[in-house]
Amino acid sequence: MVAIAEKIHGSRSRFQFVFDRPRVLGAAFLTPAILYILLLVGLPFLLAVYYALSAYTIYNPSYHFVGLRNFVEVVESDIFRRTLLNTFIFTIGSQILGLILGKFGALLVLRPFPGRKIVRALIILPWAVPIALATVAWEWMFDSLYSVINWTLIALGLMSRADAPNWLGEPGLAMLCVIIVNAWRFFPFAIVIFLAGITAVPQDVLDAATVDGAGFWRRNYQIIVPIIAPIVVVGLIFGTVFTFTDLSIVYLLTNGGPVNATPVLGNLGFQIGILSGDVAHGAAVSLFMFPVLFLLVIVMLRFIRRREI
Amino acid sequence: MSAISANEISKNFGEVTAVDRISLAVRDGEFMVLLGPSGCGKTTFLRIIAGLEQQSAGDILIGGAVVNGVPPRARGIAMVFQSYGLYPHFTIRDNIAFPLKTQRVPKPQIRPKVAWAAQLLGIEHLLDRRPRQLSGGERQRVALARALVRDPTVFLLDEPLSNLDAKLRASARNEIKQFQQRVGTTTIYVTHDQVEAMGMGDRIAVINQGKVRQVGTPTTIYEDPADRFVATFVGTPPMNLVTWNSGHLGFRPEHFLPKEMIQDGAVTEFSYRVNRTEYLGSERIVYGELDGLLSPQEVTAKLPPAHVPLESIRPGEWHAFAVRNGQLCYFDEDGKRARRH
Numbered sequence: 128m129v130a131i132a133e134k135i136h137g138s139r140s141r142f143q144f145v146f147d148r149p150r151v152l153g154a155a156f157l158t159p160a161i162l163y164i165l166l167l168v169g170l171p172f173l174l175a176v177y178y179a180l181s182a183y184t185i186y187n188p189s190y191h192f193v194g195l196r197n198f199v200e201v202v203e204s205d206i207f208r209r210t211l212l213n214t215f216i217f218t219i220g221s222q223i224l225g226l227i228l229g230k231f232g233a234l235l236v237l238r239p240f241p242g243r244k245i246v247r248a249l250i251i252l253p254w255a256v257p258i259a260l261a262t263v264a265w266e267w268m269f270d271s272l273y274s275v276i277n278w279t280l281i282a283l284g285l286m287s288r289a290d291a292p293n294w295l296g297e298p299g300l301a302m303l304c305v306i307i308v309n310a311w312r313f314f315p316f317a318i319v320i321f322l323a324g325i326t327a328v329p330q331d332v333l334d335a336a337t338v339d340g341a342g343f344w345r346r347n348y349q350i351i352v353p354i355i356a357p358i359v360v361v362g363l364i365f366g367t368v369f370t371f372t373d374l375s376i377v378y379l380l381t382n383g384g385p386v387n388a389t390p391v392l393g394n395l396g397f398q399i400g401i402l403s404g405d406v407a408h409g410a411a412v413s414l415f416m417f418p419v420l421f422l423l424v425i426v427m428l429r430f431i432r433r434r435e436i
Numbered sequence: 437m438s439a440i441s442a443n444e445i446s447k448n449f450g451e452v453t454a455v456d457r458i459s460l461a462v463r464d465g466e467f468m469v470l471l472g473p474s475g476c477g478k479t480t481f482l483r484i485i486a487g488l489e490q491q492s493a494g495d496i497l498i499g500g501a502v503v504n505g506v507p508p509r510a511r512g513i514a515m516v517f518q519s520y521g522l523y524p525h526f527t528i529r530d531n532i533a534f535p536l537k538t539q540r541v542p543k544p545q546i547r548p549k550v551a552w553a554a555q556l557l558g559i560e561h562l563l564d565r566r567p568r569q570l571s572g573g574e575r576q577r578v579a580l581a582r583a584l585v586r587d588p589t590v591f592l593l594d595e596p597l598s599n600l601d602a603k604l605r606a607s608a609r610n611e612i613k614q615f616q617q618r619v620g621t622t623t624i625y626v627t628h629d630q631v632e633a634m635g636m637g638d639r640i641a642v643i644n645q646g647k648v649r650q651v652g653t654p655t656t657i658y659e660d661p662a663d664r665f666v667a668t669f670v671g672t673p674p675m676n677l678v679t680w681n682s683g684h685l686g687f688r689p690e691h692f693l694p695k696e697m698i699q700d701g702a703v704t705e706f707s708y709r710v711n712r713t714e715y716l717g718s719e720r721i722v723y724g725e726l727d728g729l730l731s732p733q734e735v736t737a738k739l740p741p742a743h744v745p746l747e748s749i750r751p752g753e754w755h756a757f758a759v760r761n762g763q764l765c766y767f768d769e770d771g772k773r774a775r776r777h
Contacts, residue, residue: 334488335521339582340509340538353525 172417178410185404197411206387207395207412214391217306217377218370222363224310229317233325234347236318254315262379265308269294269380298388301381305389308376313366320362324355357431364427368420392416438497439464439622440485440590445494447480447646454480456646457494462590462624467616469637470626473669477646478626479594485624486592487511499589509538514583515592519599520575522567528554528578529563535586553581557615572600573608580612584619591616591623597632609635630670634658642666661686664771673736675765678726683774686765689721689738694749695756703758708735710753715741722749 146152179198182191201207236247253261268275277291295301328351336350352359374393377383383390383398390398392415400409438461447455454477462468470478483489485496487508495502503511514535523531532550541549554560557577567575576596583591596612597605613636616623627633633640634654641651642665650662661667661675667686668674676692677684695705706726714721722737737757739749749755766774 329519329521331517331519331521332523333521334483334486335515335517335582336523336534337488338486338508338513338515339535339586341534342509342538345538350523354523356525 175410178406179414181407183407197407201411210390210395217391220306221309222366225313225317228314229321232318233321251315253312258375269304301389305377324358328354360427441497443495446492448492453646458648465620467623467638469633469640471633471640472643476643478643482626486515512589514588516579516583516596518595520579524567532582532585553585557581573604591621593625664767676735678733682769684767687759689736691759691763692737695758698758702761705758708755708757
């Protein structure tokens, strides 16, 4: 025994089993992910901070430190404040609408009915279709002349041609439109999240609630929703983060109009920083997303942890 | 009057008949056990009584009134599920109070009622915890308390002990039975465990393939089985069956004894070859086969070790064994009990 052990010990390199050590193997697996985050998230973020503290424009690319002046100027601007408010309305509105649609959609496709599999597959479509294509389709539906929505309402006798709304032309309606399109894009994701949650609720618990006298609403809002809340919150974090930082729907549908009724932070940052070339102010606008999202994620993660204990 | 009766209840799932014209009357205050192998339809039948499933045909009567189509909450039943079905996000107190809240019982009445149920089951100290902090036995008591709190006319228990370990199961069995005797509520108890059925049931309904095979007291089921299925399903080891004319002859392992141990009465003798013996402390199980008039057949004997010394029965030996004639059961070719062979 001693001889064999010595032989193995003696003839092998001490690095031969190096990947059997958890510390080494773990580090090897984690490195690509850490590099990815550092290079594609961390570095741009630091660059944004760097530019936001400068007077950098594409016309005058020399670095000149100005402290928090850009932030002060941005906050004092009416358009920025309007945009910040828009971003919250857009995010909260489309998340609430998406969650409601997702909840009822999930309940609907849970019940067996002929063609359920096809419906389940179709429901994923809004999520899978490229957003640019989908938004163009929505643009036509909201068009001031050719809107199918107006056409349908007039054909049903619910409104006259004179009252037909100009969906994208009126500030309030335009905001409603971008919210609807974003909720439409988000709700398949919400359905998947709710389906995963609801199917994970034990049948015994649902049966017990039925026998204990809980009707449809009580079963849903006192039993199912609290049980699946942690899963839904994770979905909500994703949805909120993606919506808060998104600019594509607004850019494609209204391009911020009419009269600055719809731009969100992403649009304004893009407008100032890239299109107008004022990188410093553009970076400052974009950085306003950070504290909001940071707080949001912390609050939601705390909520999840509290539910799990 | 029967507390619950089922008339010709059937349930089909597509082509499959899960419950096949079951009729059963449960008396007021009775502890009725539905016993059968898994997949025999006993749980489906219980869920039909609860109103969680709709029967394809037949009537359910609770307290003399037909309750077909009446939702579970209006049937005056309480149910305990196999994995208890506790609400994970509620405290134990809220779990027990839930049936009262859904019935809109005024708040001041809920607290004492919950305290009463918790005290009856000895779980007062757990009221502020959540289900996941409780052991299996404790969860099961919470489920019972939740069932008890609404004063149901019937308890429906669906394999409530199957998630407990063997040791706990024996004590929980005793507790449930004592508890039921104390509150006196009519109970239907589903199980696949014949020990639970024999130990707890006032009467047992043995179910197989969606049909009731026999209803009777544990004594009747054991000593006077209606057919071959009941005879072999109840009892450990199961009843011995040997082919006999066109049917079968059955006798319990504990009735199959060395001839010299039976002093009185008419007996049927067998020549028995011992293959193997098992010493289990309180008893001895002997595995062997019969020969003689019959073709060789596997037969088990259960002997009290005090009566027969271990050394006297060795593998490979032939012994004269016998059964009292009164303890033989004859089954015809369909497996039905025949009184005379």
